Amino acid sequence: MQQLLFAVFTMIGGVLACVLYFFGTNWLLDRLFPSKGRMGAEASRNLRITNAIRPWLFMAPALLALGIYLVYPVFESFRLSFHDRTGRTFVGLSNYAWMLRDGEFRQSIFNNFLWLLVVPALSTFFGLVIAALTDRIWWGNIAKTLIFMPMAISFVGAAVIWKFVYDYRAAGNEQIGLLNALVVWLGGTPEAWMTIPFWNNFFLMVILIWIQTGFAMVILSAALRGIPEETIEAAVIDGANGFQIFFKIMVPQIWGTIAVVWTTITILVLKVFDIVLAMTNGQWQTQVLANLMFDWMFRGGGDFGRGATIAVVIMVLVIPIMIWNIRNATKEMEGR
Template identity: 80%
Template sequence: MEQLLFALLTIVLGVVGAIAYFYGSNLLLDRIFPANVPDHARASQNLRRAALIRPWLFLTPALLSLGIYLVYPVFSSLAYSLFDRSGTHFVGLANYRWMFFDSEFRESIFNNMLWLIVVPAASTLFGLIIAALTDRIWWGNIAKSLIFMPMAISFVGASVIWKFVYDYRDAASEQIGLLNAIVVALGGEPQIWIAMPFWNNFFLMVILVWIQTGFAMVLLSAALRGIPEETIEAAVIDGANPWQIFMKIKVPQIWGTIAVVWTTITILVLKVFDIVLAMTNGQWDTQVLANLMFDWMFRGGGDFGRGAAIAIVIMVLVVPIMIWNIRNARREMEGR
């Protein structure tokens, strides 16, 4: 109850503070540049000056927040990556040289590549298929709601759910894990799914695909509905079957949206952390870059230099995809 009251108080103070800031700053601006002065030329000049300054009153809090919580940490991490574990002695590029000869870092890179290949492709494909199918049935909106529901669950919450799916008990015990219960019912032996090297990565990926399919479905469904009916009708008149209409008419027209969905999920995959931490904590060859960064930064005494170097690598991998994604989305919006 105490935490709930504290959270409520924080929200109230934040809202009141925001209202007070915007109201007070605009009131002060109007006092500095009054529009109701006898001199019309001065009044006009004050209005122009106030109009130039007023947008910055609204932008300043957001810019300060971005500077403090985004820009500053980037430069701080870059600086830390050039120092030793204590952050006091300059070591240059030694932390980056260490990474490329470290077996755990190579394992993390390999696993991240697996995630990059499987998760965006699977989520986008399933989202596209579901979006196309649910638009053709009367209960499609109900189906979409159910498929989108996992998006409301945190990654840790989803991991807890799937832990029960993958749960293992010895053969003499009753299986409470859904997957092992099915295997045993079919006459098989229960397996420790999340401890199976290489394949356990795919079992973890299923969780993120389960969550992100709803996101892909919503965007792709909106894109499919935006396709002009005339093009589909013309294809039907020309004798195209449903598969040809879908692959040669619909998909090419929403290719920009598919690319945006794909790259957005790719950025998320590069930063995946919660699922691996909650399911395996990086054990059994499931380590990924974000989890490795967490281990070096906050565990084993804390090595700020190596942890920061891994963070910079993640940022370098994410930023180009993010820039391309933003440009592609902007081009698509301008094209419309």
């Protein structure tokens, strides 16, 4: 109850602070550069000044937050990557040399590569197929709501749910894990799925696919509805079947949206952390870059230099994809 009350008061306080800020800053701006009651050139000048400043008043809190929590950490991480574990002694490229030789880092890169191959592709594919199918049935909106619901769950919450799916009990005991219960019912032997090297990565990927399919479905469903009916009718008249219409008529027209969805999920995959931490904590060869960074930065006494080095690698991998994604999204909005 205490935590609930604290959360409620925090939200109320945050909203009131925002209201006071915006009303207060606008009131102060109007007092410093009044246009009402002024005549001629002075009123026009003050109006131009207030119109130029007012948008920055609205953007100032966001810009301040971005500066403190995004821009500053980027430069600080880059600086720390050239220092020792304390962040005080300059060590040059030693952390980068260590990183290239470290077996756990190479394992993390390999695992992230697997995630990049599987998760964006399957999430986008399932989202596209579901979007196309649900637009054709009367209860499609209900189905979309159910599929989109995992998006409302935090990654940690989703991991807890899937812990019960993958839960393991020794043979002869009652299985509370859904997957092992099904295996036993079919006459098989229960398995500790999370401890099976290599394949356990795919079991973890299923969780993120389950979450992100809803996101892909919503975006692609909107894109499919934007396809002109005339092109589909023309294809039907020409004798095209359902598969030909879908793959040769519909998909090419929304290819830009598919690419944006794909790259958005790709960026998320490069930063995946919560699911691995909650499910395996990087054990049994499931380590990924973000979890490895967390381990070096905050565990075992902390090594700011090596943790920051891994953070820089993640940033370098994300930036090109993010730039490409923004450019494609801009082209989509411009209708090109």
